[in-house]
Amino acid sequence: MAKSILVTGGAGYIGSHTVLQLLLGGYSIVVVDNLDNSSDIALKRVKELAGDFGKNLVFHQVDLRDKPALEKIFARTKFDAVIHFAGLKAVGESVQKPLLYFNNNLTGTITLLEVMASHGCKQLVFSSSATVYGCPKEVPCTEEFPLSAASPYGRTKLFIEGICCDIYRSDSEWKIILLRYFNPVGAHPSGHIGEDPRGIPNNLMPYVQQIAVGRRPHLTVYGTDYSTKDGTGVRDYIHVVDLADGHIAALCKLSDANIGCEVYNLGTGKGTSVLEMVAAFEKASRKKIPLVMAARRPGDAEIVYAATEKAERELNWKAKYGIDEMCRDQWNWAGKNPYGYGSSDSTN
Numbered sequence: 487m488a489k490s491i492l493v494t495g496g497a498g499y500i501g502s503h504t505v506l507q508l509l510l511g512g513y514s515i516v517v518v519d520n521l522d523n524s525s526d527i528a529l530k531r532v533k534e535l536a537g538d539f540g541k542n543l544v545f546h547q548v549d550l551r552d553k554p555a556l557e558k559i560f561a562r563t564k565f566d567a568v569i570h571f572a573g574l575k576a577v578g579e580s581v582q583k584p585l586l587y588f589n590n591n592l593t594g595t596i597t598l599l600e601v602m603a604s605h606g607c608k609q610l611v612f613s614s615s616a617t618v619y620g621c622p623k624e625v626p627c628t629e630e631f632p633l634s635a636a637s638p639y640g641r642t643k644l645f646i647e648g649i650c651c652d653i654y655r656s657d658s659e660w661k662i663i664l665l666r667y668f669n670p671v672g673a674h675p676s677g678h679i680g681e682d683p684r685g686i687p688n689n690l691m692p693y694v695q696q697i698a699v700g701r702r703p704h705l706t707v708y709g710t711d712y713s714t715k716d717g718t719g720v721r722d723y724i725h726v727v728d729l730a731d732g733h734i735a736a737l738c739k740l741s742d743a744n745i746g747c748e749v750y751n752l753g754t755g756k757g758t759s760v761l762e763m764v765a766a767f768e769k770a771s772r773k774k775i776p777l778v779m780a781a782r783r784p785g786d787a788e789i790v791y792a793a794t795e796k797a798e799r800e801l802n803w804k805a806k807y808g809i810d811e812m813c814r815d816q817w818n819w820a821g822k823n824p825y826g827y828g829s830s831d832s833t834n
Contacts, residue, residue: 488514488542491737492565492607494550494598495572497524499681500613500670502532504569504730506679509536509543511734516563518556519572520549523684525827531678550594553601560605567609567740568602569733570595573642576688577617577785580639591642599653608660611736612650615643616668616722616753616790625757626793629666629749636785647749654747661745663736668722668753668792670729672812673819680819681726682826691723691816694764698773698817699824705775707760709782714789718760722753722791725807725815735803753792754805763809770813771820 491508495501496517501524508515509532517529526545533540548555550572573591574580580587602608619627620634635641647664654660671691673680687693696702710717732752739745758766764775798804 488512489566489737490514490516490563492516492518492559492563492568494518494568494570495524495613497521497526497528497545498571499524500667500726500729501571502528502679503674503726504571504733505529505543506532506535506674507727507730507734509539512539514542515544516559516565517543517545518548518550518559519545521547523574525682527827528679528682535674535676535678550598551590553597556597556601560601560607565605565607567611567737568598568607569611569613569737570598571613573613575639577637577639578688580637580642584638587638587642591639592645595646595649599649608657609740610650610660610662611733611740612646612662612664614647614664614666614749615640616666616751616792618644618647618666619790621785621787622790625789626755626791627751628793629751629796651747658746660747661740662747663739663745664747664749665732665736666749666751666792667729668724668751668790670726671723672725672727672807672815674727675815675818677815677818677822680816680823680826682823682828690760690763691767691812694767694775695816695820697775698767698771699820701824703776704778705764706778706780708780709786710779711782712788714759716759716761719786720757720759720789720791722756723758723763723809723812724753724805725812728752728805728807732797732801732803735797735801739801748800750797750801751792751794752797752803752805753794754808755792755794757789757791758809763813766809767813767817770810771817
């Protein structure tokens with residue numbers, strides 16, 4: 487029997503790419519997503535890309551905070567595990583609307599965990615984030631680093647990690663893997679699914695992509711006086727398909743008898759500066775990205791990249807793609823879908 491996996495937030499950017507890789511891996515998938523910041527078109531395209539495996543995908547438009555609706559889904563299907571992506575993720579918005587973030591991310595997760603427990607499904611892969619490292623004093627970031635959060639969004643990730651560890655301590659039947667992502671970019675090589683943020687993108691690459699297709703005039707580079715090779719901030723960018731494969735590696739790891747509540751970084755282990763990333767995208771797209779230099783943003787770290795040895799050793803997973811492939815696939819998606827999953831007259 488194919489393993490049955492519930493994927494929350496499966497219509498989102500990372501979720502949709504992971505759902506596709508899971509389907510191709512022979513898993514049976516149920517997606518729960520409230521479509522707050524995602525599109526059901528992504529799942530339609532996932533179904534097409536999955537070919538014959540597409541029939542193993544079921545979608546419910548449900549908010550995780552709707553406990554009765556979630557109970558119904560669990561009553562219908564016996565899940566082997568849950569991959570939990572669902573959550574709001576804009577750092578700036580979280581500073582303006584902290585209660586919205588705590589309500590959505592924390593209440594949604596607690597409800598999910600309660601329903602999982604009551605149905606005897608105690609295997610979870612949680613989508614955490616490198617934001618839990620705050621502004622690290624040194625790099626690369628290992629999983630043992632002290633944790634801190636610079637925003638309400640980051641705090642929700644930190645709280646949920648703590649909740650997961652506490653649940654495991656209270657009941658050793660639980661097996662939980664916390665995946666701390668670094669900076670996901672790129673798109674599926676087909677160009678049919680990719681990142682389509684609502685409103686103004688918060689992250690570098692979707693913003694750059696929108697400049698390249700003529701939707702925005704220029705990129706503002708915050709901070710040009712960092713002590714990095716070109717003065718701009720350095721991050722660990724990871725191809726979204728590599729990230730998706732990391733989830734399958736984590737699912738396989740859940741079958742280990744001795745997994746309790748474990749943490750793994752998912753990154754490339756290499757730092758790339760803002761200007762290096764822009765240059766790689768210009769090369770891939772043959773478009774010039776106009777830049778406006780600005781002062782540092784409060785709360786931005788100078789250099790953040792992952793120590794990846796633990797994931798390589800214990801999950802048998804390693805990122806395969808470099809920034810050239812990330813930019814090539816990002817541009818392929820943008821060129822085919824300049825307005826994401828919407829059309830030019832939509833509210834994108």
